[in-house]
Amino acid sequence: MSNRNGSLKPNVNEEIRIPAEAAGRGVGAEQIVNHLYDQEKFHAWQGHGFAAEQANNLHDKLLGKDARILGDDCAKNGPDRIVNGRWIQSKYYANGRNAINACFEDAGKGAFRYVGKHGEPMVIEVPKDDIIYEQALKAMREKIAKGQVDGVNDPAQAETLVKRGNYTYQQARNIAKAGNIDSLKYDATNGAVTAASAFGVSAVIAFGTCIWCGDKPEVAAKKAAFCGLKVGGTSFIVSVISSQLLKAGLNSAMVSSTEAIATALGPKACAVIINAFRTGSNIYGAAAMRSAAKLLRGNVVVAGLTVVVLSSFDIADIVRGRISPGQLAKNLAETLSSVAGGTAGWVGGAALGSMVLPGVGTVVGGVVGSLGGGAVAGVAASALAGLFIKDDAEQMCALIEERIGLVTVEYLMSEDEVKKLVNSVSRRLDGSALKDMYASSDRPAYVSEFIKSDVGEIVSERSHIAGDIDSQIADGLVRLLEESTEKEKNDGCEGLA
CATH class of the missing domain: 1.10.8 (Helicase, Ruva Protein; domain 3)
Structure with a gap:
């Protein structure tokens, strides 16, 4: 039996590869889509501020800090981020004084607006630029001296209230756009994190399945690592390219079509789907439909790019004449079905899992859904195409x-x-x-x-025949004839007796 990889031996790798890759791609796609969903804010007039929040949050996470973004809650005067339990408000302005003024009522003349749950003032995060940071410190000292920060009387405490961000003002602006080094570095870092998650899920599922199919641990580990690297690599490429495309404005071209789909789904279905992926409070009605449309745009881009990346080697092979058009069509049908089934399975599974057990259930439901949906769709497409096209x-x-x-x-x-x-x-x-x-x-x-x-090599292992072969054959023939003659005589004597 042969498979798409061309092995002569009976092979269970297809049964291992398809579900393991589908689950890993599902995890990667979920993270990428959520990332794209958040990146839609980059197109707003204050988009560089949202870019700064996400970039600083990612930087803190990579340093091992307990960091997450809270701004999705849309709470009035609420924090943008929380790092190791400390609430942070991001203010990425070109001028440090303006950044601090924005934190006070009445255009900087009133009281400090950002107060924590225990009455303590939040930390204000400003750009990394020396000039902007010093401007912000000076402005905060002046506000404290004037008594505008409740509970803080010492101007020296400005240094604990004003935090230098990890990125400059210009870097934040660059990250919000496509086609520059800062933007690519940020997207590549996000892609690496996503790739690691996709690798882990695929490798674990592949390893377990190999063991259950009878492989030795060392063989299963190699197969699992290969499967994980393939899925992780795909997720990395798709993550970077999709982020760059959406920053370049691709999302604008899909607004009408995705909003039409959201309208067809209706507000209730949209609310179930979108609330499974949100980290903030649940939303409903028109807001849920708009958010679901944004989520759909991300899924369309990610699924499309995944198919392109997975099919790129097949396309290169047909250009080089290494596969037939029929083989390309069969491989493409399998890829399309597997990706589409995995995407649908992840969304449906995550929504169902979130309803049963929010948080953990969302992830588990998504993995199970993508594993089942992607595997079933891929196998079905391969079997159907196999009825018409021979590999x-x-x-x-x-x-x-x-x-x-x-x-x-x-x-x-x-x-x-x-x-x-x-x-x-x-x-x-x-x-x-x-x-x-x-x-x-x-x-x-x-x-x-x-x-x-x-x-x-096999023929060289044969025993060497020494001596004169013709003479040996002749001697053998003589012995054969003598034995035959002797046998006939004996048979004749027995007959007379």
Whole structure:
């Protein structure tokens, strides 16, 4: 039995690969879509401020801090972020004094607006720029001296209330846009985090399935690592490209179509879906429909890019003549169905899991949904396409089997020698070799050259025949005739008796 990778041996890898990859892609897609959902704020007039919040939050997380964004709660005078239990309000202004003035009532003349749950003032995060930071410190000292910060009387405490951010004002503006180094570095960092999650899920599922299928732990570990790297790499590429495309304005082109889908789903269905992915308080009605449309835009972009990335090698192969149009169509159908099924499974599973057990249930439901949806859809598409299209690998394997049959006759190979030949060829035969064979102008000659070394090695192990073969055969013939004559005499004497 052959598979898409072109193995001659019966192989359970497809049964392992499809669900493991579907689950990993589902986890990666969920993180990417949520990231894209948050990035839609970058298009607002204060988009660089939202970019600063997310960039600083990611930076703190990578340093091992307990950091998360709280601004989605939309609470009046609420914090933007929380880091190790401390509430933070981000104010990314080009001028530090303006940033501090924005934290006080009456355009800077009134009381400090940002107060924690225990009455303590929140920390104000400003750009990393030395000038802006010093301007902010000076302004905060003046406000404290004037008694505008309740409970704080010492101007020196300004240094504990004003925090230098991890990014400059210009870097924050760059991150909110596409096509610059700061933006690419930020998206690549996010992509690496997403890739690690996708890798872990795929590798764990693949490892467990391999063990259950009878593989030794060391073999299962190698297969699991390969599966994880493939899914993680895909997630990384899709994460970076999708973020850059949405920053460039791709989302604007899909607004009408995704809003039409949200309208068709209705406010109740949209609320169930969107609230499964939100970190803030639940939303309903028109707000839920708008948010669901944003989520759909992210899913469309991620699913489309995933198909493109997964199909890129097949497209390169057909350009180089290494696979047939039929094989490309079959592979593409399997990829499309698997990605679409995994995406639908993740959204549906996450929504159901969130209803049963918010938080953990959302993740578990999403993994189970994408695993089932992606695997079933991929296998179904592959089976359906297989009814009409024969794999290139199957055709090439048939050619190899035919040539091996001729070689066994040509070299008078024994049964054990034939088994050795088949095993040796199978170990060296992979998808790349089969594609090179397909691209060859003389496939029989390619196969003969491919198995030549295996045949030579097996034949060289035969016992060496010493002496004059003709004389030995002649002697054997004489002995055979003598034995036959003697046997006839004996038979004749027994008959007379």
